[in-house]
Amino acid sequence: MGDILQGLYEAGRLIVTLDADLLEISLRSLYVTLTAVAIAALIGLPMGAWLAVRRFRYRRSVIALLNALMGLPPVVVGLIVYLLLSRSGPFGVFGLLFTPTAMIIAQVIIITPLVASIAHQAIRELWAEYHDLLISLNTTRGQRMRTLIWDGRRALLTAALAGFGRGIGEVGAIMIVGGNIDHVTRVLTTAIALETGKGDFALALGLGFVLIFLAIIVNLLIHSLSQTEVRGRW
Amino acid sequence: MVAIYPIHLKAVEVRKSGKCLLGPLDLTLAPEGFTIVMGPNGAGKSTLLKTLHGMERVRGGTRTWAVPETEALTRQAFVFQTPVVMRRTVLDNVAYPLTLRGVSKPEAQAAAQGWLSVVGLSNAAAQRASDLSGGERQKMALARALITEPEVLLLDEPCANLDGQATREIENLLLNAHENGMRIVMATHDNGQARRLASEVLFLHKGKLLEQTPAPQFFETPQTPEATAFIAGDIVA
Numbered sequence: 001m002g003d004i005l006q007g008l009y010e011a012g013r014l015i016v017t018l019d020a021d022l023l024e025i026s027l028r029s030l031y032v033t034l035t036a037v038a039i040a041a042l043i044g045l046p047m048g049a050w051l052a053v054r055r056f057r058y059r060r061s062v063i064a065l066l067n068a069l070m071g072l073p074p075v076v077v078g079l080i081v082y083l084l085l086s087r088s089g090p091f092g093v094f095g096l097l098f099t100p101t102a103m104i105i106a107q108v109i110i111i112t113p114l115v116a117s118i119a120h121q122a123i124r125e126l127w128a129e130y131h132d133l134l135i136s137l138n139t140t141r142g143q144r145m146r147t148l149i150w151d152g153r154r155a156l157l158t159a160a161l162a163g164f165g166r167g168i169g170e171v172g173a174i175m176i177v178g179g180n181i182d183h184v185t186r187v188l189t190t191a192i193a194l195e196t197g198k199g200d201f202a203l204a205l206g207l208g209f210v211l212i213f214l215a216i217i218v219n220l221l222i223h224s225l226s227q228t229e230v231r232g233r234w
Numbered sequence: 235m236v237a238i239y240p241i242h243l244k245a246v247e248v249r250k251s252g253k254c255l256l257g258p259l260d261l262t263l264a265p266e267g268f269t270i271v272m273g274p275n276g277a278g279k280s281t282l283l284k285t286l287h288g289m290e291r292v293r294g295g296t297r298t299w300a301v302p303e304t305e306a307l308t309r310q311a312f313v314f315q316t317p318v319v320m321r322r323t324v325l326d327n328v329a330y331p332l333t334l335r336g337v338s339k340p341e342a343q344a345a346a347q348g349w350l351s352v353v354g355l356s357n358a359a360a361q362r363a364s365d366l367s368g369g370e371r372q373k374m375a376l377a378r379a380l381i382t383e384p385e386v387l388l389l390d391e392p393c394a395n396l397d398g399q400a401t402r403e404i405e406n407l408l409l410n411a412h413e414n415g416m417r418i419v420m421a422t423h424d425n426g427q428a429r430r431l432a433s434e435v436l437f438l439h440k441g442k443l444l445e446q447t448p449a450p451q452f453f454e455t456p457q458t459p460e461a462t463a464f465i466a467g468d469i470v471a
Binding site (some may be wrong): 002015057126129130132133135136137138139152 | 287
């Protein structure tokens with residue numbers, strides 16, 4: 001109990017004194033995960049819509065696979081991205097290993113199936129509602145997907161937030177591909193792992209609380225900006 | 235511009251999971267008129283309308299408009315029994331078909347405003363469509379169908395869930411549209427409504443077309459026992 005109180009005190013101290021290191025790694029955490037979420041949304045939302053609108057032979061299998069990929073172990077993703085980006089790997093020439101870009105790549109791989117799968121669930125319901133109208137208006141597949149994504153945007157926000165939640169707290173993959181290098185690739189989660197390893201539980205816990213605050217604030221901010229739950233069902 | 239009707243159906247059959255829903259059926263609809271499709275539940279009224287609209291895949295037989303199919307499909311509109319309410323404002327719901335056709339948003343919204351005043355929903359333009367009552371939703375759906383100025387309007391029991399007042403308003407809108415030259419094909423199982431609107435009646439039973447008769451003649455002297463029973467209000471077996 002004492003450790004936890006110590007941690008809360010440490011979190012308060014870090015925030016009140018606007019600790020420069022804390023600010024830096026917090027912003028890096030946000031940068032990496034928000035970028036990854038944005039890219040994952042650009043891929044995952046149209047993919048979810050496409051899977052809802054399109055009927056093809058292996059559709060069920062693809063959806064089942066997508067749902068399975070939601071549980072992709074981050075450590076394994078990290079390992080594979082590491083091998084791909086390492087000097088001897090196929091993308092070694094880009095020199096991306098141990099950079100924030102490598103961390104973003106790993107997180108995009110982890111988050112995209114989650115975003116696509118939740119988006120597919122939401123859009124499938126909306127498609128059932130809109131089906132007759134969109135068919136009778138002779139819409140093209142692209143028009144259907146755009147209409148469904150736009151009209152389902154509030155439900156799709158949940159998909160993006162779920163992706164953010166998974167990314168911001170993730171440590172396994174970014175530790176491997178980022179390397180937790182001070183002032184280069186250190187983020188909140190990797191810093192917590194490091195401080196715990198060093199036995200500085202107060203600092204680790206302090207960072208942990210900061211991480212939780214950050215996640216809550218981002219969620220609240222997005223909800224208030226998009227007016228969810230303010231104006232009824234949508 | 236060549237009119238899209240007459241439409242000819244020849245030996246058309248519609249099947250779903252092995253069950254024959256409609257046909258085989260031969261039918262020609264003239265370029266003018268107010269056709270009412272009648273018949274008990276499950277007679278194939280909706281299926282016939284969807285076939286006329288090109289939404290139903292035809293198994294066997296042919297369906298030909300006076301113009302190529304792709305052109306015909308863009309010059310007609312469909313109103314469903316339960317209106318599809320998009321998660322948008324009433325105005326944007328009505329403007330939607332125009333925006334699909336590449337009309338700019340302000341222009342589409344101006345047109346939508348005009349059609350909303352035609353159906354008497356001007357005051358609801360900025361409301362969310364899901365807040366409308368059943369009758370208002372159907373009027374919105376009608377405005378959304380009319381905004382593309384279709385030549386042929388197909389309606390599938392548009393008044394089935396509405397009360398007398400709303401039904402009367404919808405009927406007046408349809409009669410007006412018809413007077414302005416719109417070809418209307420509408421399904422109903424309401425005898426009174428059929429008498430008020432029809433210039434021609436199609437009577438369907440168990441997927442077969444039993445009668446295609448001018449309206450006065452149909453209600454005076456129906457030619458089949460099924461139609462006679464239906465008009466008399468008996469249950470048609």
